[in-house]
Amino acid sequence: xxxxxxxxxxAMLLGCALLAQPASAQISLSxxxxxxxxxxxxxxxxxxxxxxPTAKPxxxxxPKPLATPKPEAPKAQPKPAPTAGKKPGEPAxxxxxxxxxxxxxxxxxxxxxxxxxxxxxxxxxxxxAEDYSDPKAMTMLGxxxxxGLGIKRDYPKAAEWYQRAAELGDRExxxxxxxxxxxxxxxxxxxxxxxxWLASSAKLGNPKAAYNLALLYLDxxxxxxxxxxxxxLLRLAADAGNPEAQYALATFYKEGTGVEKNVEQAVRLLxxxxxxxxxxxxxxxxxxxxxxxxTPKNEAAAVALLRKAARQNNPIAQNRLARVLVTGNGxxxxxxxGLKWHVVxxxxxxxxxxxxxxxxxxxxxxxxxxxxxxxxxxxxK
Numbered sequence: 487x488x489x490x491x492x493x494x495x496x497a498m499l500l501g502c503a504l505l506a507q508p509a510s511a512q513i514s515l516s517x518x519x520x521x522x523x524x525x526x527x528x529x530x531x532x533x534x535x536x537x538x539p540t541a542k543p544x545x546x547x548x549p550k551p552l553a554t555p556k557p558e559a560p561k562a563q564p565k566p567a568p569t570a571g572k573k574p575g576e577p578a579x580x581x582x583x584x585x586x587x588x589x590x591x592x593x594x595x596x597x598x599x600x601x602x603x604x605x606x607x608x609x610x611x612x613x614x615a616e617d618y619s620d621p622k623a624m625t626m627l628g629x630x631x632x633x634g635l636g637i638k639r640d641y642p643k644a645a646e647w648y649q650r651a652a653e654l655g656d657r658e659x660x661x662x663x664x665x666x667x668x669x670x671x672x673x674x675x676x677x678x679x680x681x682x683w684l685a686s687s688a689k690l691g692n693p694k695a696a697y698n699l700a701l702l703y704l705d706x707x708x709x710x711x712x713x714x715x716x717x718x719l720l721r722l723a724a725d726a727g728n729p730e731a732q733y734a735l736a737t738f739y740k741e742g743t744g745v746e747k748n749v750e751q752a753v754r755l756l757x758x759x760x761x762x763x764x765x766x767x768x769x770x771x772x773x774x775x776x777x778x779x780x781t782p783k784n785e786a787a788a789v790a791l792l793r794k795a796a797r798q799n800n801p802i803a804q805n806r807l808a809r810v811l812v813t814g815n816g817x818x819x820x821x822x823x824g825l826k827w828h829v830v831x832x833x834x835x836x837x838x839x840x841x842x843x844x845x846x847x848x849x850x851x852x853x854x855x856x857x858x859x860x861x862x863x864x865x866x867k
Contacts, residue, residue: 595626604636624651625659645672652683660687661695677708693726713744724755729762753780768795769803785816796827804831805838812844822856829860
């Protein structure tokens with residue numbers, strides 16, 4: 487089964503996440519119970535029945551009222567034992583009990599991490615993990631060991647802490663452990679084990695896990711290739727706001743892969759991913775706006791978005807921007823600026839015969855200006 491063009495060659499690990507970097511599609515700018523009452527059987531040693539509300543209670547042996555039994559050892563909210571030296575009327579202090587996980591202390595760990603105080607975060611997390619078996623603190627220790635922050639990098643120890651936190655139900659630890667298993671860090675590579683932890687993390691609502699699990703269903707190595715299941719997982723991640731999932735699902739809707747083809751839905755997803763800063767989505771959303779495909783035509787907004795993506799060194803955006811600037815189709819014509827972007831995109835392997843011809847027609851002075859501007863952008867003065 488053919489994968490969407492923009493997702494071919496995906497599922498390579500990047501940092502702590504298996505974030506695919508799909509090559510953008512080659513798109514032309516032209517339009518393309520209640521509690522049961524026990525049966526009242528006659529008991530061997532009957533107790534007096536409770537009195538009716540309007541009658542006097544029977545007198546034998548002064549039995550305890552049935553309506554207000556006093557348990558010998560109550561399980562819920564037990565009264566604390568009297569405290570020596572307590573003044574009359576003064577409430578007794580609570581009985582000693584195991585200290586619960588204090589979220590404020592967990593926040594201290596994370597706060598130290600965010601401020602870059604990694605050794606402090608490591609010490610605090612170690613105490614929380616050892617004294618209270620706190621899974622969040624264990625996950626933090628895994629992150630510190632994995633990243634080598636405040637402590638020497640140690641993937642086996644990172645995997646050990648992630649494993650302990652994952653077994654206690656922490657979804658972030660499950661995801662991080664899966665990434666280590668996929669990369670073969672902290673132990674042998676194990677795609678099956680990684681897939682199991684990704685599935686567990688995704689089930690708990692982790693969008694990154696759902697996205698990467700979708701990639702495993704796409705590459706067809708760990709599971710039989712299943713684009714429909716991949717689309718379902720991408721939708722979970724996309725709905726949670728994951729821009730990579732939004733972009734990937736947009737290509738599914740655009741090409742009708744695993745879902746019914748829907749250009750308008752594809753464009754909506756491209757817009758969402760673009761607003762989150764996904765550069766590939768910015769390029770394709772700009773092209774859709776320029777051509778009026780699945781969205782109202784807006785050439786000015788399209789060119790502005792292409793310019794933004796070009797400045798982020800996306801060669802396709804640089805090529806498309808060069809075309810509209812050289813031809814003047816939409817924005818005012820600016821041949822020198824356009825051809826500068828052509829030279830820049832060509833160094834990244836995005837050639838264009840039409841723009842080559844336009845470059846060749848420049849006079850020596852203008853050609854020198856274009857080359858100088860391109861070298862300045864590329865940092866090769």
